[in-house]
Amino acid sequence: MGALKNFAIIVAGGSGVRMGSGIPKQFLPINGIPVLFHTIRKFEGIVDEIILVLPASHFTYWNELCEKYSFKLNIRLVEGGDSRTKSVIHGLNAIKEAGIIAIHDAVRPLVSRKLISYLLKEAELHGNAIPAIPVRDSLRKKNGDQNTAVNRSEYFSVQTPQCFQYQIIKTGYENCYGRDFSDDASVIDYGGGKINLVEGEISNIKITFREDILFAEALLNATEM
Amino acid sequence: MGALKNFAIIVAGGSGVRMGSGIPKQFLPINGIPVLFHTIRKFEGIVDEIILVLPASHFTYWNELCEKYSFKLNIRLVEGGDSRTKSVIHGLNAIKEAGIIAIHDAVRPLVSRKLISYLLKEAELHGNAIPAIPVRDSLRKKNGDQNTAVNRSEYFSVQTPQCFQYQIIKTGYENCYGRDFSDDASVIDYGGGKINLVEGEISNIKITFREDILFAEALLNATEM
Numbered sequence: 547m548g549a550l551k552n553f554a555i556i557v558a559g560g561s562g563v564r565m566g567s568g569i570p571k572q573f574l575p576i577n578g579i580p581v582l583f584h585t586i587r588k589f590e591g592i593v594d595e596i597i598l599v600l601p602a603s604h605f606t607y608w609n610e611l612c613e614k615y616s617f618k619l620n621i622r623l624v625e626g627g628d629s630r631t632k633s634v635i636h637g638l639n640a641i642k643e644a645g646i647i648a649i650h651d652a653v654r655p656l657v658s659r660k661l662i663s664y665l666l667k668e669a670e671l672h673g674n675a676i677p678a679i680p681v682r683d684s685l686r687k688k689n690g691d692q693n694t695a696v697n698r699s700e701y702f703s704v705q706t707p708q709c710f711q712y713q714i715i716k717t718g719y720e721n722c723y724g725r726d727f728s729d730d731a732s733v734i735d736y737g738g739g740k741i742n743l744v745e746g747e748i749s750n751i752k753i754t755f756r757e758d759i760l761f762a763e764a765l766l767n768a769t770e771m
Numbered sequence: 772m773g774a775l776k777n778f779a780i781i782v783a784g785g786s787g788v789r790m791g792s793g794i795p796k797q798f799l800p801i802n803g804i805p806v807l808f809h810t811i812r813k814f815e816g817i818v819d820e821i822i823l824v825l826p827a828s829h830f831t832y833w834n835e836l837c838e839k840y841s842f843k844l845n846i847r848l849v850e851g852g853d854s855r856t857k858s859v860i861h862g863l864n865a866i867k868e869a870g871i872i873a874i875h876d877a878v879r880p881l882v883s884r885k886l887i888s889y890l891l892k893e894a895e896l897h898g899n900a901i902p903a904i905p906v907r908d909s910l911r912k913k914n915g916d917q918n919t920a921v922n923r924s925e926y927f928s929v930q931t932p933q934c935f936q937y938q939i940i941k942t943g944y945e946n947c948y949g950r951d952f953s954d955d956a957s958v959i960d961y962g963g964g965k966i967n968l969v970e971g972e973i974s975n976i977k978i979t980f981r982e983d984i985l986f987a988e989a990l991l992n993a994t995e996m
Contacts (some may be wrong), residue, residue, distance in 0.1 A: 687926050
């Protein structure tokens with residue numbers, strides 16, 4: 547850890563529509579333990595404070611889960627907004643001091659502790675650090691009702707945690723109030739900032755589909771994460 | 772099956788560099804059976820003929836594997852070229868009659884038989900059929916030494932088998948002799964043709980990294996493919 551405090555904002559907005567399941571993805575079990583518990587534990591001991599942003603309607607369920615699984619980690623619970631962007635802003639508003647902020651998807655439980663630490667250090671040095679990996683499949687781009695191949699070597703798949711110096715991301719979001727972004731790096735783009743890409747991890751997938759739970763279980767069973 | 776014959780060209784070019792393993796990816800075991808055997812079996816009974824394009828240097832190893840695993844499926848072995856494009860052309864040259872051609876990566880063993888059949892039918896109707904899925908992660912695009920977010924909803928990840936009416940893909944490759952393409956749909960693009968995208972499958976991944984073998988095993992163990 548550097549001289550500055552490190553914070554994690556874990557954003558759990560999804561309603562789980564794409565899972566074919568009533569339970570939001572972040573609460574589905576991986577090896578019997580909810581996704582979100584796996585995710586949060588990755589940040590334990592690396593950051594000074596963990597802020598969990600959840601829809602208010604999930605608070606009761608969350609508290610029940612914590613009790614059921616005797617999950618006693620000291621986290622701060624913050625109410626989500628009606629978009630990812632607003633949820634992140636609520637998380638940022640809960641932080642009152644300078645530091646390095648890791649903003650992470652609740653549904654990326656497979657990120658390694660090594661990558662988190664490295665990204666925080668990179669963000670402290672360079673203002674931001676965004677994990678990304680090469681695109682695996684050929685890509686095509688919509689073009690009216692047609693579609694054409696693009697050169698995939700020019701593209702990266704972006705992951706989280708996306709890490710920032712507090713003032714940079716806080717000001718970034720303030721300067722684009724009212725707009726929605728799919729990730730936090732885009733907020734820096736919008737303000738004309740330069741993005742510092744860091745090599746991410748193949749295994750750091752977003753739990754989006756039922757198959758991803760199987761992948762996560764296989765990986766956890768095969769490796770010391 | 773339609774009135775026309777169906778063919779599969781299975782392209783196994785890779786040398787496995789990215790696996791951190793000396794064995795080319797298509798020969799690595801999934802649940803104890805080489806990837807390539809899983810892949811080939813998906814086409815059994817759906818197509819009239821299976822053409823396997825392998826580097827000549829792998830022929831001996833392939834024959835040993837067939838013996839070891841008592842793999843007796845009737846396939847035609849064709850020597851690969853020094854690029855994917857040339858390997859596909861060698862496969863196409865081995866076909867002497869009109870029909871529908873499914874060109875498939877050897878390292879996509881998880882494709883479903885249902886998807887293969889559907890793509891062949893679609894290609895018979897429309898000239899081509901290319902499986903694709905939405906892009907999962909946020910995308911960034913290189914822009915000199917910078918990189919910027921792009922709208923991922925405009926992009927698709929392209930899979931295989933890519934299916935074509937024989938004359939269309941044969942002529943397509945003839946018209947761009949000497950060029951290299953990362954997939955077969957790009958050959959149609961090059962000739963000004965329109966691509967018919969069909970919904971692919973999340974699970975139809977390309978075995979590229981060690982983690983993918985774990986995923987494949989988890990999925991095979993959990994489901995009737």
